[in-house]
Amino acid sequence: MGSPETTSFSSQSSSSKLLFRQLFEKESSTYTYLLADASHPDRPALLIDPVDKTVERDLSLIKDLGLKLIYAMNTHVHADHVTGTGLIKTKVPGVKSVISKASGSKADILIEPGDKIQFGSLFLEVRATPGHTLGCVTYVTGDGPDQHQPRLAFTGDALLIRGCGRTDFQIFTLPKETFVYPAHDYKGFSVSTVGEEILYNPRLTKNEETFKGIMENLNLAYPKMIDIAVPANMVCGLQDMTSKV
């Protein structure tokens, strides 16, 4: 499958401007998201779920857009690719890696549910969405007069478009118009909304018993990269850097 269409926009509200890009890594079908406050003099930016193989592309885009990368974040310890956060830290001094405390992984900042991640006048809220892994979190753009509306939810593998990587359904307490941006897509989708997934997600519209049956019978192959990716991602991709730099 070729690269799906990806989304990008800049939003202008009374006093803030969210710059947003959705980027794709085709080997693992992973989405990386770039967010920045373009109205702030420093143009602070963050990356969600960067992949080691596409770090050069992401950093080049950040340079082209005149942004200052401050955070390289993960929604969880990925099993199918090595995170780009460790590599980014070696290339951009001052960048802080971020992951949830519950993940058990190493990072500069270990976040917990309810925490806020500030970039300029904008912020992300941390929500616990365990299930796919223990420490999975969803990052949701802030709620408030200066924040982007509708809100954007970066769901990692908890909620995929018309699918899921196992979830506790907390994402569905968000307003129905919230845009859903997952960490992966295997079918060519790039964005959905909470309301759309409540109505049409073929797994999450079923009762608990049927849901369990679906998930127990997915018969997914053993992820190709899992034995390399998980140990590397437990240290935010920082181990064995000499062969990558």
Ligand SMILES: N[C@@H](CCC(=O)N[C@@H](CSS)C(=O)NCC(=O)O)C(=O)O
């Ligand atoms: N073939 C891929 C792995 C595909 C896979 O298992 N994806 C995970 C999320 S990444 S760990 C998943 O939960 N998928 C749910 C689904 O319904 O596909 C590989 O070998 O890397």
